[in-house]
Amino acid sequence: MKIGLISPVGVTTSDVLLSHIFDENRDLNNYIQSFTRAISSGLLVIASLTPEDIEIKLIDDNFDRIDYDERFDLIGISAMTHQSTRAYEIANEFKKRGVPVVIGGMHATVLPNEVKEHCDSVFIGEAEDTWPLFIQDFKNGRISEFYKSERLIDMSKTPIPRYDLLKKEKYKVIWLQTSRGCPHDCEFCGSSRVYGYKYRHKTIDQVIDELHVIHAIWPDARINFADDNLLVDRSFSKKLFTELKKFNFRWFAQTDISIAEDEEFLKELKDAGCTTLFIGFESISENSLMTINKNKWKLKHLKNYPQAIENVQSKGIGIVGAFIIGLDGDTKETFQELIDFIVNNRIYTPQITILTPLPGTRLYERLENENRLLHIPWNHYTFTEVSYIPKNMSAVELQNGLYEIYEKVYNKEVRAAVLRHFKNIFKEIN
């Protein structure tokens, strides 16, 4: 028996002007593509959960040509919302040829009925329990339409993903997930709706085993931690740092701004090989931050943003500062305020996105109730395109606003100043 596991191509943006800015800034482009073109780590877990007597072929639509006439007994696809249009195209081609297709991932979890129209079975939620059950059903010739995970998976029992299926030379960045779940209930976040709010992590021994597997294939790998917030549990993080130092890896992680309050912890991060941290600032507008999460956690930190940025970056750690425009508290004036904030605080990699109501989120439900969704195709849900009616400006103004911000914060003079700033930091700390 042979299964094809397919990760559909990721879409960076359909905005031509923005695309030009990305192309001009190689580092920004590399950073963006490390996300949009990352292979689904879920597929590597699925492969690990598959019995050894079944042959697996991993196909990354970003690099590999899909041969629809190749013989497969089953096709499995994992897709996020922006990949789902392509996922349906792939599924339809295989189904036309009589090959059974199953689809899982974030999009299938939140819109199972839509996804079911393109495949035989849909996986809802985490697949650690349901995939083995499905394989049994498939072998017995009686599969169900939906396989829904009924509990949050105990991360300490998850298998090591099949990194060996990745073509060594194609991947410079390896994604590793140590935890799932995030305590911050942001209105726009799809992840907490799928993984829940409870922070669950693998054991340190599991992570070490995984690092050994990665190290054996890519001795000089750059690790991107896929966790929504790697550094929630500081004592777990410190144990992780000790191990990471032994492997001498360089790495990137996503976290929140509270990290900046602990000087010693920041130094340990740098020593452990951390080069860059993704921090979701979301907005510098009080009105906008007010609406993002129920406990107003980010609003409470707003006044500390500049000092926090300085604390992190002065340790030689670059911040990927994530900001969203088009929030209901935003006006056209917000664009210039944001430009000034980014430039004045010399954020290493500013990442600005347009508010995107991913299906399954509280935001999507609210905008649907307010009749503000534009219902554009899923492959335009790239976080760079407007998919709803903004409150205080037109959709065109918002789209142009994104371009204007990128143009200003990535112009040559601004970037040169940021690079000089970092060069001076490195001279001071080394």
Add this chain to the structure above:
Amino acid sequence: MKDNKITTVDADNLRESIIKTLAVIARINEKEINDSILIKDELGIDSIMSLEIIANIEKRYNIQINEEDTMNITTVGEFIDYVIHIINKK
């Protein structure tokens, strides 16, 4: 008259020293670095690591490197030649 230009022996030492700097900052095995290897695509050295490397070399050799000049450099060998050129210009 004393010649300030870098001699072959000095150039070899400098080459070794730059490779060591690359290896330490980028956390890469020194043995895997050679003149023809691609800095970004093969060694995976990103922009922030590049800055740390440049800052280190500027400080050690008391030179100024213009980041824009290094934009088109792709291999380790080209980078080393560029640094030698800057030191010779001093």
